[in-house]
Amino acid sequence: MSKLTPVLSAHWDERDSHTLAGYQRHGGYNAMKKALAMDPDAVIQMVKDSGLRGRGGAGFPTGNKWGFIPQGDNKDHYLVVNADESEPGTCKDTPLLMANPHVLVEGVIISSYAIRAKHAFIYIRGEVTHVTRRMLQAIEDAYKAGFLGKNILGKGFDLELTLHIGAGAYICGEETALLDSLEGFRGQPRLRPPFPAIAGLYARPTVVNNVESIASVPAIIDKGAEWFASLGTEKSKGFTLFSLSGHVNNPGQFEAPLGITLRELLELAGGVRTGHRLKFWTPGGSSTPIFTDAHLDTPLDYESVSAAGSMLGTKALQIFDETTCVLRAVLRWTEFYKHESCGKCTPCREGTWWLVQILRDLENGKGSEADLAKLLDICDNLLGRSFCALGDGAASPIMSSIMYFRDEYIAHLTNGGCPFDPVASTLFASSKAGA
């Protein structure tokens, strides 16, 4: 008996799981009916009681976030769903929405009802055409079914839902940049305070939540806060999607309670690529400091991962075996941050520009050991000095990789270049090996 707890993914194996009929066959939209019969504050309380924490990376308690919205203020409120999944390694919301967009629509209806929003937005990244189609279709079908629009289910609740499609900017996953982007500006982060709960979209009280957070709401309403809270650990409650990718025999999505370990997940994924061993991995995407095989038994919950020096993030477990050059991996991530830096603040904009050049030189065997100290000092000047967390994300892989693999950096210098064969780490190499 595995630890797996398929809830969100429970019916993804049915051919029509993405349709309204497929969703309703298993009780889809019943939670909405239940919620709309409740007092909105009771819905907020239920989500608070469940202990659901934001699944987008920061892990902020979802119910508390909703509770910050001032009620009775005679202002428009907005719900904005962050479906801009772009963090390297993160691949959970995209398959979720492809397989079951309706669970998000239902979650949006319940959540909007709770915070008294009459217009909700889903900000989806622009690089996933088919997911966009399914989202558009699901919203259309929900309108036709009377779940969206005026006077939903005759309860006097009105809700418009607009799908907003991005156009390629990682920074728009940052909630205030997302709001600026949704308002039609360059997606650059805003000053906080004011926080979105007070002045968010169009300067109105706004909740911004990740796809998975909102998609988890119907199950909480349906099965109860206690049921949800009974899963997971004391402070990290519930189930979630863990995404394993890279050098594992069977990559994929695993829905399990928080607190499961990589060792357990690897076992489910058929282990590290046959004939190879784990070298390093990310617990929650490229912005989270890397782990090594020393962390196989770290419980994957917010507290434990943090205590071990990284962050749970998006639970994007990218697995790299010993054929992988850590410097190559880190350089590529750094190039990503340079490409995605919005340009607003100095440390991130200039720091990533500089870091890439030093790392490239090191990869080519140019430089000296002193450059490692310089790299770390630049990271120190970047980490916590930039406007938003993108700068922190850029520093994390460099700092953590030097901590664990300093010798490998030096080896590039003594070797006069990268000592690794890049072909050895490709999928083709492994399929050849397997054949």
Place this chain on the structure above:
Amino acid sequence: MQPQTDLITLIIDGFEITVPKGTLVIRAAEQLGIQIPRFCDHPLLSPVGACRQCLVDIEINGRAFPKPQASCTIPVENGMVVKTQLTSEVAHKAQEGVMEFLLVNHPLDCPVCDKGGECPLQNQAMTNGRGESRFEGKKRTFEKPLHISSQVLLDRERCILCARCTRFSKEIAGDPFIDMGERGALQQVAIYEKDPFDSYFSGNTVQICPVGALTGAAYRFRSRPFDLVSTPSVCEHCASGCSLRTDVRRNKTLRRLAGNDPEVNEEWNCDKGRWAFQYTMAKDRITTPLIRENGVLREASWPEAIAAATKGLQGKKAGVLVGGRTTVEDAYAYAKFARVALGTNDVDFRSRPHSDEEREFLAAFVAGSKVRYSDIDVADHVVLVGFEPEEESPIVFLRIRKQVSKRGLAVTAISSWNTRGFKKLGAKYVGVVPGSEANAISALTLTNQSVIVVGERLSESTGALSAVAEIASKSGAKIAWVPRRAGERGALEAGAIGNLLPGARPVADAAARVDVAAAWSVDSLPATIGLDSKAILAAAAKGEIQALVVGGVDPFDMHDPDFAGLDSAFLLSLEMRPSAITERADVVLPVASVVEKSGSFMSWEGRTRTFEQALPESVYQSDLYLLSLIADSLGAPLGFNTVRGAAREFGTLANWDGARTTFSRKSTSASATTTVLASWRQLLDNGSLQINEPNLSGTARKAVARINAKFAQSLGVADGDLVTVSTDHGALSLNVEISDVVDNVVWLPRNAVASQSLRMLGALNGAEVKVRKGL
């Protein structure tokens, strides 16, 4: 009454300080004399926290922020303890780190950069940066400067992306013609390639740029800051009253910058004020006195010219025409010269369209009034009538816009064309046919917190000023009269007008005359109310006036001026450059421009704006000095021959506490059923103080004829087609731009090169015109 302000006490670097709630940490530190380095921060722009240079360590009630905070974005709180770079190693290292980052992509071209020597980046890198950069890599490179307008150049390599310029353009000017483009390290300030940065306020971005990324074409590579001698000065271009700084090198004006006067222009000015000063160095400046002999002007010595002027004026009935650009002291001299030396009240500063209704209005409601910019700040409603603030007094525009942005100030614009400027103020537009403004004014609901801003051209709409007077007295609303020219308000106060003596003393009031006569040590003053400019010329044409003293007037600025009067009378001209007056003058005396003399202007507020002589080695004399010589020669001395002397004497006359003139209401007579003209001057045009400024004039609005779509359809013309506007007097042809103009009205620029409606059509606002398609 000032609202009670909550105070906050905090500690910065060990020093306790108490400041008003809402103060940013960086400003509280300034008050202690602690300079936290910064780039994106600007006190008049909204905080952005982008450059990260001002990071400090902060704790509140013992709880420390986990990382350094940008002091330009954090308001003070009670119990806050701030440690700047002076007391915190973390803050110091953070700032050094940011400075090093800023220099990663900054070129090392300080030796050839205009900003070198006055560059915040250079200065702060020296005081707060590391001695040497550890960056050994490749800097990003861009094509060297882009012309983002004919006046402003952008060197993207030097830009540190502080976004001051883009924030200014959007927040303050309302002209987001520049914005950030691209992303990350390739982010750059950008225009859209087809639409240049043609904002009237673009020069401010050059001034607030903390590096040499934005430069003005006119000043580029001309000087080093340390070679310049700076003089505080005042703008002579309009009545806004901007404080300026004039920078001179080797007796030549090289540039002018906006001065910082929080009560007036804050730290801004318009591009005309900044970049139009070549006229003082024009090659055709009149440099010596001239005397007409056998029909030809010849150079003369000063004594010869003064003698000729004296002879020409002696014993004649004379009139005085004063241009709208004289300083207060010069205007005072003209006013006194007319009364004391020429024995007449026939003096008028209004060398532009004017009316008796206006003169009465000015005497009754404007002279001596004290409506201020600060009244706009607290107004509940601002009404604009006969006035387009962005074109006709740009700092008034910025001040109104500030209040619109800050607190949603209600603005109503009574006009015939809903301009972009009005739209930027979110103004409620009341479209009227020129001539019928009075009805729209009377229909307003105002309070004693309202301000009615009246432009000088409202005089062209009979009854409109009367309607303003009436609604103001009924509601208690304040009247702000904003003339276009810098000298008009001062000239009004100085008594350079036929119905007032200095200090708003009515000519018709015997006590006022006695008062002034006593101050001037003369037996009496003429008691007849004087003629206005137009009537003076008409009287000259009829021989009733035989001599004219004309200072800085272009007759083509007037409506249908009587040139016969100029031809027949003895004509004494005090002037800088040749004009239609010079062509007819009998004696010409060259005078000093504003940089060659000291003095003061009075802004539309009635605020005295004193300036010093910027060019010390001038050969030119002020008008008042020359008038004093002639007055002496005529045996009627003015009693002063210096600016200080004139100012001191005028000062003693400034406060009249006697009765004001009364105002008799004129009724409106608008009945436009035909096509009528609407027309005013735009900021950048064919004005005589804008000559030799090709870069500046490149940013002027295109001269077009504006009609609405309905009118265009009836004429069978589309956007861009040529139309001809004509009167019995003449015709002019322009391309059409379909605009939000009221029915049956065609709007034309009054003084564009291709569209001088007064001169070419002889038509005022509300005049009947004909419009046809094509030439």
Place this chain on the structure above:
Amino acid sequence: MANTPQTFDANFLSRLDAIIARYPRSRSAIMPMLHLVQAREGYVTAEGIEVIAEKLDLTTAEVHAVASFYTQYRRTPAGEYHVGVCTNTLCAIMGGDEIFAGLKDHLGIENNERTADGKVSLEHIECNAACDYAPVVMVNWEFFDNQTVESAKTLVDDLRAGKKPAPTRGPDSVPTFKEASEVLAGFNDGRANEGVQAGEPTLLGLKIAKGERK
């Protein structure tokens, strides 16, 4: 301001209005409007920027500022099939670098260039949220999973030959760049029900939980 371009037909203009109607404030419409411009023009043209500025009462500089911020808005025409090879760390290491190099060589074009026949443009892209299907190639932002150098070459050959291969997870045949851009402008093309609901890796955990796989 540049004058309104006359090049757009009433249908296009009314679709711009339909986009504006989705939002409480018009400026929010700028991104889908840019996608719609790409659906018509194949990239963001000057006329496209100008018509958006006109419709939203913005300056052209403001529209340009937005258009140049997001990488999906192209300054040059995309191929009929815009091929993106993920070369972010995980895909790169799993073979994305080899695939990208192989395609450049095979097509004879560099990053962000287009083949002479206008059929295919090539770009290396960042993480596309399909890491469990690495290495991934996107065609007009449809998923072609678990690619090899050879499969990717075959893919582009098919695209150039006018065959419309089916994405691994997507509609039954790959749309053109303009067709896909229309979807990204928020206009449903009615093809949501085509293709699988999920790929095998997506279902792996579920199947293990149900005992269908080990």
